[in-house]
Amino acid sequence: MKPRSLIVAALAAGAVAAVLLWPKGREVEVATVTRGPLAQSVVATGRIATPARIAIGSPLAATVLEVTVREGDPVQPGQLLARLRADDAAALVAQASAALAEAEARLVQIDKVGQPVAAQQLAQAEANLKVAGAEAERARQLVARGFYAQSRADDAARNEANALAAAEAARAQLAAQQPGGTEREAARARLEQARAQLANARARAALLTLTAPSAGTVLTRKAEPGDVASAGKVLLELADAGETRIHATVDEKNLRLLKPGQLARAVADAWPGQPFDAELYYLAPAVDPLRGTVEIRFRVPRPPAFLRPDMTISVETVTGKKDSTLVLPTEAVREPDGGKPWVLVANGGTAQRREVRVGLAGVGKVEIVEGLAEGDQAILPASGALDGDKVRVRPPKAPRVGGLQVPQGMTK
Numbered sequence: 001m002k003p004r005s006l007i008v009a010a011l012a013a014g015a016v017a018a019v020l021l022w023p024k025g026r027e028v029e030v031a032t033v034t035r036g037p038l039a040q041s042v043v044a045t046g047r048i049a050t051p052a053r054i055a056i057g058s059p060l061a062a063t064v065l066e067v068t069v070r071e072g073d074p075v076q077p078g079q080l081l082a083r084l085r086a087d088d089a090a091a092l093v094a095q096a097s098a099a100l101a102e103a104e105a106r107l108v109q110i111d112k113v114g115q116p117v118a119a120q121q122l123a124q125a126e127a128n129l130k131v132a133g134a135e136a137e138r139a140r141q142l143v144a145r146g147f148y149a150q151s152r153a154d155d156a157a158r159n160e161a162n163a164l165a166a167a168e169a170a171r172a173q174l175a176a177q178q179p180g181g182t183e184r185e186a187a188r189a190r191l192e193q194a195r196a197q198l199a200n201a202r203a204r205a206a207l208l209t210l211t212a213p214s215a216g217t218v219l220t221r222k223a224e225p226g227d228v229a230s231a232g233k234v235l236l237e238l239a240d241a242g243e244t245r246i247h248a249t250v251d252e253k254n255l256r257l258l259k260p261g262q263l264a265r266a267v268a269d270a271w272p273g274q275p276f277d278a279e280l281y282y283l284a285p286a287v288d289p290l291r292g293t294v295e296i297r298f299r300v301p302r303p304p305a306f307l308r309p310d311m312t313i314s315v316e317t318v319t320g321k322k323d324s325t326l327v328l329p330t331e332a333v334r335e336p337d338g339g340k341p342w343v344l345v346a347n348g349g350t351a352q353r354r355e356v357r358v359g360l361a362g363v364g365k366v367e368i369v370e371g372l373a374e375g376d377q378a379i380l381p382a383s384g385a386l387d388g389d390k391v392r393v394r395p396p397k398a399p400r401v402g403g404l405q406v407p408q409g410m411t412k
Contacts, residue, residue, distance in 0.1 A: 025390030028383035030346055031332040033376045038327050038367055040320035040360035042257055044296060046248025050309040052240040054216065058229035059207040062086040069236070071221050072308075075212040081236055084208040084229065099194040132156075132163035215241040219309060244303035246278060246313050249293040253337070257319040258283060264298060264317040268307065276304050280317055320360045326368040332378035333358060333366055343372060344379040346391050351379055353387040 058064075062084035069081055139156035143149070216238040223235040246266060250258070258280060266278045282297035298315060300307070333356065334342050342355045356371030372378070377393060379385050 025349055025392045026383070026385050027394045028346060028351070028379045028385050028391045029394050030377040030379055031329045033326055033328050033368060033372045033374055033378065035324055035374050036327055037323050038321070038325055038360050038362045038365060039318055040257070040362055040367075041316045041318045042250055042254045043314065043316045044248035044250045045312065045314050046246050046296075046298075048307055048309055048311045048313060049245045049247045049297075050219075050239045051242030051245070053219065054213060054238040054240060055234045056081060056210055056212075056236040056238065057232050057234045058084060059231065060084070060086045061231050062208055062229055064223050064225055064227040064229055064235070066225055067221060067223055067235070069218045069221070071218050073218045074241075075216055075218060075238065077212055077214050079212045080209065081212055082210040082223065084210070086208055097198055099197060102194070104191060104194075126167050128163045128166065132160040136160040210235070212238065214238075217241065217309070239309045244300040244307060246298040246300065246315060248296050248298070248313070248315055249288075249291070250296055252287050252292050252294050255283070255294055258296065258317065262317050262319065264315050266298065266300070266313050266315045269312045269314065271304075271306055274304060274306070277301060278315055322360060322367070325359070326372065326374060327362070327365045328368050328372070328378055329380075330361070330364055330366045331382075332380055334381065336361075336366065344381075344385060344387065345372070346377045346379055346393055349390055349392065351385045351387055351389045351391050 063086070065083040065085050067082045069075060069079075075081070136156040136159065139152050143152065218236060219239050220237040221235075222237075223229060223233075229235060260281050260283065262280045264278045264280060265275045267275045278298040278300050280296060281299050282295075284295040287294050328343070330336065332343060334344070336358060340355055341358055342353055345352050345354050354371050357369040359367035359369045361367070379391065383391075383394075385391050
């Protein structure tokens with residue numbers, strides 16, 4: 001046989017041997033069912049909620065004299081926050097004080113001077129009336145006897161009437177200055193009015209001293225000494241020191257896993273290495289139709305000192321945990337959110353569909369409750385195999401040591 005014929009025959013034989021010896025079927029990548037611990041959790045992102053924002057504003061048009069706090073400072077009820085100055089407020093206090101002093105002096109004058117003088121005037125008027133009455137009676141008698149003309153009796157009667165009127169006026173004047181009398185009551189009313197005006201003026205001036213209405217934290221400082229503040233301008237904002245809470249949102253599909261009272265671990269984006277405890281206490285009754293999310297809220301029983309209002313927080317709520325169970329990578333389970341999840345298993349070189357029942361869902365893993373056994377190999381969807389296909393399992397990738405791929409059997 002010629003050499004060329006020998007070469008062709010050898011090539012043909014080699015091709016036939018390759019076809020006969022090469023494993024048949026689609027090469028697929030698999031994930032193996034293993035036994036181990038699994039924790040199911042729901043992770044949400046939210047923010048530290050401010051219980052209430054308290055605006056501290058200038059009650060009057062005033063000049064800022066002093067601001068005693070800065071942003072982030074904690075404050076207690078009644079603590080001084082700022083002092084203002086308004087010239088008209090001081091003038092009103094001085095004016096009201098002068099009016100009060102005048103009203104007090106008038107009442108003292110009525111009690112110490114007016115009443116004794118009025119009593120003396122009444123006594124004098126009554127004495128004059130008694131004399132005028134006697135003169136009038138004598139004149140009438142003398143006219144009757146013909147000693148006086150009638151005009152003389154008429155003059156005496158007018159004098160008596162004038163004396164009577166003077167006595168009545170003196171009596172009324174004394175009564176007016178007695179307790180309950182009109183003049184004294186008017187003076188007392190003016191005194192009370194002056195006291196009220198002074199109290200209002202002092203209260204208005206007291207508004208220029210700004211204090212914290214409750215315990216809290218200074219959020220913003222919007223004024224500095226020397227600033228001119230108009231009436232109503234906000235100078236400071238406080239966050240009420242109520243219960244620290246986290247407001248977050250989760251996908252609506254996680255609603256079935258959550259319930260009030262579940263414990264969670266939270267971590268602030270700014271302090272990732274300092275987790276703290278939280279407790280789920282609220283699930284919103286409605287779903288956001290645009291985002292498909294639900295609002296959830298957590299209490300923070302022992303808030304760390306670094307927390308600030310509106311800080312971004314990640315919260316992980318553990319909804320289930322098992323120390324030992326069958327687990328499989330989530331990607332290997334087909335239609336996990338449907339009514340009948342299933343897995344494509346590599347069994348004796350053939351892809352077989354098996355329905356499974358899943359339990360807890362962890363990070364990248366899912367619990368297999370029924371349908372598979374430990375050691376079963378589930379074909380990953382990326383392999384493209386279908387139920388009934390002939391398959392061959394792709395060997396696992398060799399590990400890397402020092403950045404180099406080492407053939408299997410060479411590593412320790």
